[in-house]
Amino acid sequence: MANSTDITSSSLGDDYAVRRASTPPAVAPPAADPPAATADDPGLPLGQNLVEQASVITPAVTPRTANTVGVSIVGEDDEYIALVQIGTPPREFKMIVDTGSADFWVGSETCTVPQPAGRAPLGCGNHPFLGPKSSTSFREVTGSRWTGSYTTGQMAGTLVTDNVKVGPLVLLNHPFGVAKTLTQEITELTCDGIMGLGQSSLARQRGQLSIVDSLVKQRVIAKPIVSIKMSRLLDRKNDGQVTFGGLDPTKFNPKTLVTVPNVSRLGLWEAPIDSVTANGRTITFAGGARTALMDTGSSINAIPRADATAIVTALGGQTDPTDGEFVLPCNTRAQLAFTIGKQAFTIDTRDLIVENPGAVACAMTLLPQTLSDSHGSPNGWVLGAPFLKNVYLSLDSQANTIGLAKLI
Incomplete structure (x- = not known):
């Protein structure tokens, strides 16, 4: 969920619905791009069909590594959540793991959904909420105002402090946002x-x-490092995890570990891309080098249309004439690799498409999207879960670097 200047993944889910086609469409002129993603946008929101699937949670196995919390899968790799305990007594909250934003937030005990004039506000749904009634350690920061804006909606509230437990790690009086109003979609x-x-x-x-x-x-x-392994539902390992303070050497091949500078000027995690190959052929892009945000809160890869079209064409894909999005044959064996830090990282073919049993053409997880200036780079892309499920990701705030390695 990459964040906007005022912000899922993430991204609060990916709202550009991934279409499911039964037959390969004829190639049509490109449709207009979806609305721009912003650097505070927690992801590209889920379509209605994916929202319905997302009610199923596949729990992560308990990690054996120190300073680590498991990451569970929502739906069919639609979201990735960690179970976090907040307050006194501690209560469990399902939190999206989002490298595309820095905010930590939950809903307030007084949370409402504003309605048109003359109608009473609604409650904020079936979630746990936080406030002085449920937590004796809850404190509101006097005079504070906290807001957020996502492609799926908006929120407003205050800054608070309370105790937070992430896996085995305990924080006392951690400052974070509590939403007092939310839009219905959220x-x-x-x-x-x-x-x-x-x-x-x-x-x-x-x-x-x-x-x-x-x-x-x-x-x-000791160190401001966070390392992430995202699991794939089809693998049935359910071994996703977040490690704080270092890396888990049991999850990656150390010989493949590369470290590159974080080139984001906004506090995001943005890596320079050396090259891209499709089916073994290097793709040339006009206008200079490309960079990519590493966004665990996004369930798609978002790339501006010209670059995305070049990639899809090289993979043997086509454009869906109904919406301008991309499809590949459902039985594709296409190979797509991104070289970062002189190391090639290949996306598993299963992560290139949205599975659609019985169909001939399947929607791609690569979507054409114009990225706004708040991305910080005119040639910037967003690489979400379809890419990140294939790598071990380590982020170091002190060194301002991004580490990537192949999984084992």
């Missing part, structure tokens, strides 16, 4: 909030530290 999501893993400079409210920086400040971990 209340219908599976998650109860977001755990942003971007840098603190990306957070919306002065004084709000990222969860990683807060762990370092309270000396719970």
